[in-house]
Amino acid sequence: MNPVTLLTVVVLAVFVGFEVVSKVSSTLHTPLMSGANAIHGIILIGAITVAGQSLNPGLLMLALIAVVLATANLVGGFVVTDRMLKMFAPRKQAGADARDETK
Amino acid sequence: MSLLSPEWTGLLYLVAAVCFILALRGLSSPKTARRGNLIGAGGALLAVITVFLSSRIENIPAILVAVAVGSAIAAPISRRVEMTQMPQLVALFNGVGGGAAALVAMLELGNSDGPWAKVAVVFTMLVGAVSFSGSAVTVGKLQGLISSRPLVFPGLALVMGGIVLVALVAGGFVVATGAALWAVILLVIGLIVGALLVLPVGGADVPIVISLLNAFTGLAVAASGIVLGNLLLVVAGTLVGASGTILTRAMASAMGRGVSGILFGAFKGGSTAG
Structure with a gap:
């Protein structure tokens, strides 16, 4: 990869990262942290790439451990974030359910 | 295929x-x-x-x-998991993500040519290992396995400074020789640094530290993208690193505290809230 292209991508991603979360309300701090946490679980594709190239059994074992850890980060991260966010709409949800029942 | x-x-x-x-x-x-x-x-x-x-x-x-x-x-x-235990779980997932990044970089050391690729390997391994052990300590603190009070001992700042120096030397050897032995030493040092970084933090400040370690893992993933030549890892990791930094500052200021005070307050003797 061309170093200058790489630097361009990194600098632009830094600014996008700053901007997209700059207006977060404080009630969403924890879910946003959890969601960002899930996103870096994408290291899974790195772990899969490395495991897919390993020919030595010992190194393959280490790479597969990385795959297990990264999957836990990715899958667990999105599931736990979704559960946190469910808590944010209970009143609205309950209200909607009650209205459905009265129909 | x-x-x-x-x-x-x-x-x-x-x-x-x-x-x-x-x-x-x-x-x-x-x-x-x-x-x-x-x-x-x-x-x-x-x-x-x-x-x-x-x-x-x-x-x-x-x-x-x-x-x-x-x-x-x-x-x-x-x-x-219980709602009250969710912060621990987020910390746990963050830690294993950091561990995965460190492992990926270590395994890719043999395939990385050129000093810059090796520097990216060293960075990923060190930051990933710090995130892994730091997160493990935060889980311990939140679960009550480790005292949530700031753990400090005399000369901690000196020990920390020394071990960071050793980490830089080990990192230099990895870049210069590409030897697996130095990579393993680097990984162990990273684990020690992570634990020492989080042990002095008081229980009330732990969520902010989890957010900071989350940003660390993001940076490790971005560096692993440079190691593997994978732009998605670079972009996703940088996004998390940048947004995580902003979020950490927002969380700290919502609690009326500064990030450096949380991390280094205990070093200076002015202890953080327990």
Whole structure:
């Protein structure tokens, strides 16, 4: 990869990262942290790439451990974030359910 | 077998990166948060499918088993955990992500040519290991396995300074020689640094430290993208590193505290809240 292209991508991603979360309300701090946490679980594709190239059994074992850890980060991260966010709409949800029942 | 050309792979990774940006933006507002999270998960799924189709991947059955094991461990815990234990779980997932990044970089050390690629390996390993052990300590503190009071001993600042110096030397040896032995030493030092960084933090400040370690893991993942030549890892990791930094500052200021005060307050003797 061309170093200058790489630097361009990194600098632009830094600014996008700053901007997209700059207006977060404080009630969403924890879910946003959890969601960002899930996103870096994408290291899974790195772990899969490395495991897919390993020919030595010992190194393959280490790479597969990385795959297990990264999957836990990715899958667990999105599931736990979704559960946190469910808590944010209970009143609205309950209200909607009650209205459905009265129909 | 690679079914996708590099161009198609790049385009699909771009779509996944956009999904991650939309996910972070969605998560910033209560109305769009849940949809944002789902968009992020969709982007991740797309990226994982893409990696299988884009390059020559051996050992596919073993990899699929590993993915199934990881999902089978993480998904039920995430569904059943008590609401009060969610911060620990987030810290745990953050830690294993950091550990995965460190392992990936270490395994790729042999394939990385040129000093800059090796510098990226060293950075990923060190930051990933710090995130792993630091997160483990935060889990211990939140679960009550370790005292949530700031743990400090005389000369901690000196020990910390010394060990950071040793880490830099070990990192230098990894870049110069590319030897596996130095890589393992570097990994161990990273683990010690992570633990020493978080032990002095008081219980009330632990959530902010989790957010900071989350940003660290993001940076480790970005560096691993440089190691592997994978732009999606670079973009996603940088996004998390940048947004995580902003979020950490926002969380600290919401509690009326500064980030450096939380991390280094105990060193100066002015202890953090216990």
